[in-house]
Amino acid sequence: MNSRLSAIEETLLMGPGPSCVAPEVYEALSTVTIGHMDPRFIGVMDHLKEYLQTLLNTRNRLTIPMSGTGSAGMETCFVNLVEPGDSVLVLINGVFGMRMKDVASRLGASVDTLEFEWGSPVSVADVEKKLAGAHYKIVAVVHAETSTGVRNPVAEIGALLRGSGSLYLVDTVTSLGGIPVEMDAWGIDALYGGTQKCLSCPPGLAPVSFSDRALEALKARTRKVPNWYLDLTMITQYWEGSKRVYHHTAPVNMIYALYRALALIIDEGLENVYQRHATCHKKLVSGLECMGLSMLVAPPYRLPMLNAVRIPDGVDDERVRSALLNEHKIEIGAGLGPLAAKVWRIGLMGHTARERNVERVLAALNTVLQP
Amino acid sequence: MNSRLSAIEETLLMGPGPSCVAPEVYEALSTVTIGHMDPRFIGVMDHLKEYLQTLLNTRNRLTIPMSGTGSAGMETCFVNLVEPGDSVLVLINGVFGMRMKDVASRLGASVDTLEFEWGSPVSVADVEKKLAGAHYKIVAVVHAETSTGVRNPVAEIGALLRGSGSLYLVDTVTSLGGIPVEMDAWGIDALYGGTQKCLSCPPGLAPVSFSDRALEALKARTRKVPNWYLDLTMITQYWEGSKRVYHHTAPVNMIYALYRALALIIDEGLENVYQRHATCHKKLVSGLECMGLSMLVAPPYRLPMLNAVRIPDGVDDERVRSALLNEHKIEIGAGLGPLAAKVWRIGLMGHTARERNVERVLAALNTVLQP
Numbered sequence: 001m002n003s004r005l006s007a008i009e010e011t012l013l014m015g016p017g018p019s020c021v022a023p024e025v026y027e028a029l030s031t032v033t034i035g036h037m038d039p040r041f042i043g044v045m046d047h048l049k050e051y052l053q054t055l056l057n058t059r060n061r062l063t064i065p066m067s068g069t070g071s072a073g074m075e076t077c078f079v080n081l082v083e084p085g086d087s088v089l090v091l092i093n094g095v096f097g098m099r100m101k102d103v104a105s106r107l108g109a110s111v112d113t114l115e116f117e118w119g120s121p122v123s124v125a126d127v128e129k130k131l132a133g134a135h136y137k138i139v140a141v142v143h144a145e146t147s148t149g150v151r152n153p154v155a156e157i158g159a160l161l162r163g164s165g166s167l168y169l170v171d172t173v174t175s176l177g178g179i180p181v182e183m184d185a186w187g188i189d190a191l192y193g194g195t196q197k198c199l200s201c202p203p204g205l206a207p208v209s210f211s212d213r214a215l216e217a218l219k220a221r222t223r224k225v226p227n228w229y230l231d232l233t234m235i236t237q238y239w240e241g242s243k244r245v246y247h248h249t250a251p252v253n254m255i256y257a258l259y260r261a262l263a264l265i266i267d268e269g270l271e272n273v274y275q276r277h278a279t280c281h282k283k284l285v286s287g288l289e290c291m292g293l294s295m296l297v298a299p300p301y302r303l304p305m306l307n308a309v310r311i312p313d314g315v316d317d318e319r320v321r322s323a324l325l326n327e328h329k330i331e332i333g334a335g336l337g338p339l340a341a342k343v344w345r346i347g348l349m350g351h352t353a354r355e356r357n358v359e360r361v362l363a364a365l366n367t368v369l370q371p
Numbered sequence: 372m373n374s375r376l377s378a379i380e381e382t383l384l385m386g387p388g389p390s391c392v393a394p395e396v397y398e399a400l401s402t403v404t405i406g407h408m409d410p411r412f413i414g415v416m417d418h419l420k421e422y423l424q425t426l427l428n429t430r431n432r433l434t435i436p437m438s439g440t441g442s443a444g445m446e447t448c449f450v451n452l453v454e455p456g457d458s459v460l461v462l463i464n465g466v467f468g469m470r471m472k473d474v475a476s477r478l479g480a481s482v483d484t485l486e487f488e489w490g491s492p493v494s495v496a497d498v499e500k501k502l503a504g505a506h507y508k509i510v511a512v513v514h515a516e517t518s519t520g521v522r523n524p525v526a527e528i529g530a531l532l533r534g535s536g537s538l539y540l541v542d543t544v545t546s547l548g549g550i551p552v553e554m555d556a557w558g559i560d561a562l563y564g565g566t567q568k569c570l571s572c573p574p575g576l577a578p579v580s581f582s583d584r585a586l587e588a589l590k591a592r593t594r595k596v597p598n599w600y601l602d603l604t605m606i607t608q609y610w611e612g613s614k615r616v617y618h619h620t621a622p623v624n625m626i627y628a629l630y631r632a633l634a635l636i637i638d639e640g641l642e643n644v645y646q647r648h649a650t651c652h653k654k655l656v657s658g659l660e661c662m663g664l665s666m667l668v669a670p671p672y673r674l675p676m677l678n679a680v681r682i683p684d685g686v687d688d689e690r691v692r693s694a695l696l697n698e699h700k701i702e703i704g705a706g707l708g709p710l711a712a713k714v715w716r717i718g719l720m721g722h723t724a725r726e727r728n729v730e731r732v733l734a735a736l737n738t739v740l741q742p
Contacts (some may be wrong), residue, residue: 004415005627015618021404029624030397032381032390033573035702044375066573068439068600071619075600103599108480196620202404204438204575204622227598228474229439229446246707248442249567251389251575253400254625256376331406336617 011325012352014361015333016146016306017174018196018203019349021261025201028121028260029253036250043260045239045250046102051262052207055176055270056191063209064239065258066230067251070173070194072101073206077169079227080218081138084108089136089166091122091153095336096171098332103139107226109226117287118338119148121301124156136169137217144174147196148335148344149297149308151179158186167214173197175205175326177265178277178305179351189214195254198277200350201261204254204369208232245325261350277304280353284346287362291369296343299347305353307346308339312369317341320368328364382696383723385732386704387517387677388545389567389574390720392632392717396572399631399708400624407621416610416621417632422633423578424639426547427562429554432517433586433703435610436576436629437601438622441565442542444577450598451589452509455479460507460537462493464523465516466707467542478597485512489709490519490679492672495527502531508588509538514552514682515545517568518707520668520679520716522550529557536586545567546579548649548721560585566625569648569676571721572632575625579603599676632721648675651724655717657732662740667714667724676724678717679710683740690714691739699735 013020034041052063064074078100082088086328088109090101093116104111114130116122122141131139139161143154154170161168172181176180177198183191189211196203210218210232218225218232225231229248237245265273281304285295288309311317317334321344324330333345346361386389389722405412423434439449449471453459459480461472464487475482485501488494493512502510510532514525525541533540538560543552548569554562560582567574581589581603589596589603596602598620605677608616636644652675656666659680667679692715695701704716717732 004411004418005399005402005631007414008402008405008411008627013404013406013407015406016405018404018623026401026403027498028376030401031379032397033384033567034379034382035384035386035389036574036712038696038702040375040379043378047375068443069619070620072439072600075598079598099599106595106599108597160733184660190691194620196404202622202624203407203620204625205700225476226477226479227446227450228470228477229443248440249565251440251573251625252389253573254575254622256379281408331409363658 009329010358011332012360014347014352014357015331016347017194017264017343017349018346019198019200020204020352021200022264022351024264025257025261029202029257031253031256033252036252039067039245041070042244044255046051048255048259049239049263051259052209055262055264056181056183057185058209060183060209060211061240062215062236065205065207067248069075069203070192070206072230073194073208074100074190076206076208076230076232077192077354078103079230080109080225080232081167081190081214081223082107082109083221083305084222085110086137087112088138088140089114089130091127091141091276092116093120093148093150094118094142095123095147096142097143100140100171103176104353119150119296121150122152122157122175124153124160127157128160131164136166138169140169142171144147144179144303144306146174146306147339149303149306150301151303155186162187174303174306177273179274183209195258195261198350199258199261199265204251205258222329279349280304280348280358281307283355283358284348287358291366305347305349306344307348310343310347311341315369323368324364330361330364380700383701383728383731385718385723385728386702387716387718388565390569390571390718390723392571393635393722394574395635396628396632400573402627404623406615407623408615412623413615415626419630419633420610422630422637423580425637426633426687427552427554427580428556429580431554431580431582432611433603433607434580436578436626438467438619439577440574441563441577443601444563444565444579445471445542447577447601447603448563449474449478450601451596451603452538452585453478454592454594456481457508458483459509459511460485460501462512463487464493464500464519464521465489465513466518467513467516471511471542474669490521490667492521493523493528495524495531498528499531501536507537507600509540511540515543515550515674515677517545517677518710520674520677521672522674526557529559533558538588545674545677548644550645554580557620560638569721570629570632572629575622576629591690600625626656648719648724651675651719651726651729654726654729655719658729662737676718676720678719679714680717681714682712686740694739695735701732701735707716725730730741
């Protein structure tokens with residue numbers, strides 16, 4: 001019966017997520033399940049919120065993990081803030097910007113977009129021009145575009161929006177825990193992340209935070225949030241206050257795991273964690289370039305945790321990824337959309353971001369790419 | 372840092388869920404994480420679908436776990452089938468019927484209801500009368516009403532609906548794995564469950580199944596599903612076919628755990644599992660009655676896995692539940708809504724449903740209720 005699970009072996013996860021999970025987090029994950037209204041579980045929830053506030057550099061009270069994966073975080077931010085006809089500007093330079101447009105459109109928003117080449121960052125000057133011509137209820141951007149490895153200028157766009165009355169919505173799924181995220185200083189109003197990237201917790205939860213301005217917009221809605229499961233007006237009654245109100249049964253064990261994963265990051269120190277990602281990234285890029293490979297993204301815009309490498313002419317994408325997985329037990333990611341078969345995506349996320357892992361993937365790639 | 376988790380001790384979970392988790396399932400939960408596109412993980416997914424089909428007695432190809440808790444399953448069934456203005460009849464005799472009404476209303480459905488006393492079952496005769504007067508696109512009911520402990524006549528309502536053209540939507544969150552669910556034989560078109568009740572897997576996933584008729588309704592929609600995260604037209608491309616298309620990152624470790632939990636049930640044999648629930652239920656009721664306590668629900672409509680017991684006059688609800696939790700390490704559930712402080716809900720779900728656990732809760736209640 002159990003054969004399918006016993007066939008699963010430790011794999012070095014260097015794709016776009018999930019990343020490798022620390023032993024302490026597996027241990028937390030399999031801590032005995034207790035009730036979702038148990039005072040000891042409420043204690044874990046309260047601590048977890050504080051850890052998230054520390055990681056996001058925010059004082060927002062509404063800072064909680066949603067009971068779904070990162071994409072449920074995206075859905076949460078839009079569905080709580082958008083009412084039919086609301087104007088939304090989405091800045092797009094990859095798959096996850098495209099996804100934002102789709103999510104907002106389905107909710108009846110009037111979506112405008114500003115698109116940039118995949119592999120290039122959002123241009124702040126272009127955004128400034130666009131904002132001069134129109135007002136939007138929401139302006140949305142992806143911090144770390146997982147499909148290309150580009151870091152978007154989230155702080156600079158936030159500065160443009162200050163005082164504009166627009167709500168600033170940012171995807172930090174891949175950035176969170178790998179590069180600094182300054183929610184309050186950058187003026188972000190609604191933010192979501194995922195657990196399976198630089199937080200190195202298995203996939204299944206989506207940290208979300210709302211500023212007071214976002215909460216006011218939520219309270220000012222003329223109709224109920226059209227999604228019972230993700231309605232923050234109800235969910236906050238379970239996550240806050242002296243008397244907790246049952247909404248849905250919290251994913252207890254996943255919350256244990258996220259709690260422990262965040263504790264590991266905070267114990268190591270945020271600066272040390274970011275430095276570890278940066279060091280591994282430099283070592284990886286330098287190793288790849290020594291092998292004659294080239295990066296998709298120009299140096300100033302590169303993410304440390306997601307490295308898009310051009311596949312050399314004549315090299316079979318799938319053969320290389322299969323050989324890495326089957327012969328070397330290393331997973332790297334394929335390209336998405338227009339970058340399919342054009343790039344590999346090598347992740348250096350969270351627990352995976354160790355120099356020995358960089359050495360291992362470079363050696364394996366070198367072997368597999370031998371003619 | 373880890374103090375909050377180390378304070379968590381094994382607790383006998385006899386509330387309305389989560390239930391106790393078997394050691395094999397904790398072990399599966401902490402199996403090493405691999406990628407969501409890894410062929411070995413796809414193998415686990417394929418097996419898990421077959422297990423669910425066996426448990427549900429269905430041949431529906433679209434039988435998968437959604438990446439959220441049971442309430443996300445409810446949201447999934449409604450959001451994929453309802454378009455604004457669609458007529459929906461919800462049969463209500465507890466919290467979860469009320470929740471269905473709320474979910475469907477938020478999606479713009481024209482919701483009609485038929486309400487019954489909490490603690491009594493849905494009346495088939497009343498439903499028949501109602502259906503004679505109107506046609507509904509969807510008729511929805513809860514199989515096992517977790518808030519009251521009532522078993523609703525799902526097979527009989529299904530027989531009424533046969534050939535009517537209505538889609539039959541059933542909540543099996545609490546019934547699944549504790550009493551038989553015959554999806555195909557009963558004519559159910561859309562069904563959802565949860566993992567943390569009689570499947571005895573930690574909370575976090577929601578099994579969902581759609582019949583061919585439900586799929587046709589999904590394909591006939593005039594507009595996109597207004598929920599990207601739960602859109603089955605996209606999610607099935609990840610769960611089916613020879614070439615899997617990434618939608619969102621599957622909650623890998625939770626899926627391992629559900630796979631293992633289902634394997635345990637199928638290994639034990641469905642009939643044996645249902646018999647175990649029935650035996651424990653009888654023993655519990657007889658023990659409670661010997662102590663002078665009485666049940667909320669009349670015998671023919673009682674669920675084995677959720678036992679609503681009237682709180683005797685003059686007994687302090689919270690004192691008893693706290694004493695059970697703190698002094699005896701047993702969790703039982705409080706009443707909800709109009710039944711708050713009027714009943715306790717004693718769960719006998721999945722791995723929890725063992726005679727020794729029944730003896731333990733009876734002995735503990737006896738001690739705590741001593742004047």
